[in-house]
Amino acid sequence: MRILVAEDDDRIAETLTTSLKKAGFGVERESDGEVAWFRGDTEVYDAIILDLGLPQIDGLTILKRWRAAGRLTPVLILTARGQWEERVDGIEAGADDYVVKPFHVQEIVARLRALVRRANGLASSRIAFGKYLLDLRTMEVTSDGMPMELTPQEFKLVSYLVHRRGRVISQLEITEHIYNQDFERDSNAVEVLVARVRKRLGADVIKTRRGFGYALGDGY
Amino acid sequence: MRILVAEDDDRIAETLTTSLKKAGFGVERESDGEVAWFRGDTEVYDAIILDLGLPQIDGLTILKRWRAAGRLTPVLILTARGQWEERVDGIEAGADDYVVKPFHVQEIVARLRALVRRANGLASSRIAFGKYLLDLRTMEVTSDGMPMELTPQEFKLVSYLVHRRGRVISQLEITEHIYNQDFERDSNAVEVLVARVRKRLGADVIKTRRGFGYALGDGY
DNA sequence: CGCTGGCTGTCAGCGTTCTGTAAGCGTCCG
DNA sequence: CGGACGCTTACAGAACGCTGACAGCCAGCG
Structure with missing residues (x-):
């Protein structure tokens, strides 16, 4: 399972990377919005974890671009506590799930698994x-x-x-x-x-x- | 897009039907709980709007039966203001979203679109x-x-x-x-x-x- | 109120593809 | 050798899908 973590906060990204690897995922990390978009557009991932506050291009825009281009990779967005509108916008833009910061890493892992399972379920015929x-x-x-x-x-x-x-x-x-x-x-x-x-x-x-x-x- | 509106209040049902049709949905209407359950069980809809207070069988029971039978059609439940527990029960029973009465029809349309899109695995409008x-x-x-x-x-x-x-x-x-x-x-x-x-x-x-x-x- | 134009479903006719039938032949095995 | 079984081929009817013409319906408009 190949996961892209698009997050610019080093501490959070580090935590995620470590835990996901431990959970058996192959993790790639990206902190720049522009590059994250490019990689999500050209590489094949099983899922993407996307922070909405990335430098260069913000997460919502990235997500919309992917969807407009037909990329259906499951996307889980990270959003700050209380940013209710962000979550709604994220879902509107095509996110499959969201998690509020700060989060328990275990929760991310669980949701990620669910996402990947769902995405594969659609393709298992x-x-x-x-x-x-x-x-x-x-x-x-x-x-x-x-x-x-x-x-x-x-x-x-x-x-x-x-x-x-x-x-x-x-x-x-x-x-x-x-x-x-x-x-x-x-x-x-x-x-x-x-x-x-x-x-x-x-x-x-x-x-x-x-x-x-x-x-x-x-x-x- | 084929939608079932299960609502026994004529005024509400009428409003919904009109607006949804205008929004491009194909709408079918049902006011009896027993019949609504049967149709949801046997017909194929893209989404179902379900009022929880239907005659014959109440909405929650209907929803639970559908889910127990493996029907995964997205269901949006209508619930009265302040009935906080109803909403929780609804989500527990397998509802995908809920809207509180009285509502803005525009909101229903938007949420319905989101539901259908999500169910189809796509997420952008x-x-x-x-x-x-x-x-x-x-x-x-x-x-x-x-x-x-x-x-x-x-x-x-x-x-x-x-x-x-x-x-x-x-x-x-x-x-x-x-x-x-x-x-x-x-x-x-x-x-x-x-x-x-x-x-x-x-x-x-x-x-x-x-x-x-x-x-x-x-x-x- | 009648006219007009757009949208849609119906219909009949046509060409293409699919598919069961039938007949003849090969093969296996007692 | 003879019969049962399965393969191959040709063929014709059926099924399938496309098209153009047409008519009903509805909304807009004079």
Whole structure:
């Protein structure tokens, strides 16, 4: 976990850095607003702790710029006690959470973990199998980032096999899961479908267990 | 954006409905607690405004039931002035925000926007996508500062896609979010809408994923 | 009050893509 | 050898999505 701490007060920054490292985060520290903005814009962090009173550019402006540019990294802002408007402005500008100074470091750690978990939760509908990556959000199977253009039916089949990997799935079971209830029993639709997927992703992606059904190939 | 207003005071409900519609939300209204619970449980809303004093079932119970069932729709509760404990209970029960009656409608609108944005993982009221800038406050899409003159429906569509960027959105989902609950199932309104947006912003702004739905184009 | 213009949903027609069917063939195994 | 099983290919109907025309509706305005 890579965290950027944008804080100009040395004492606070030091405390944070030490505790976060102890908690297992990789910490990078920045005290200048201009540079902090640049790093947040160009580097990839799992979360950013942002003090609102930075030199050069103030924290709110930095945050707004990131959001306007589409950077969705979770941001936790630090604000002084009693600065109620600052917090509201921060949330408006796109902060994910805030902590009031002075704070208990433990609290920061806990909130940071929550933030990162939430951010990852949004992205966890992706499953790797072999060299492929199946993404439910985009309904895509990609190989090295190259989309494989599966049709809906093909995608359903791959998705089902991947979710039940390690098992042999009978044709009947496949039929029941990717087709409507009533369906020609003596149809070879599944066989055709399997062939089509093989043509796209490679013959050994799906293994035939003659007499039993299909399974993901070895290494998938 | 589809909002459920669960409020039994006609005057308040009316005020809310009018203002929210003017602000671009799709509003559905419900005064009975039992029914409100059912709709929140079965329909998909972007946010729910919940009065705590509903007939049949009170708001707190409804909220708790939703949360217990895993419904994470952002909920903003309405509470009477001075009912400090109610608010605490509400937050405990899983409310995302609260507003005290009597309220300024503008405040509700602002908080609602913040809630929806937060729930969608975005947090700024101005979002960049490609060469365009979408502004939720002014309801405008601009390119280099030049307004793009989208109609309300067109704006809703773009806004929804941008909020859920990186995902494929099915026609059904789009229908549910930018039209009222009951809507001709087999209508091609969404297709027409997509075509109109493409005519204005460029054909590749919206990508068609045949059989799956639509998504923002690459680079947006 | 009627006219006008913008916004939207409906519809019919069209081209494209998807997908189940069917027939023929290969392969495995008793 | 023969039958069961699975693969391949071609094909046609169905599903899907796009488009242009049109009509209802509403707001603004003379």
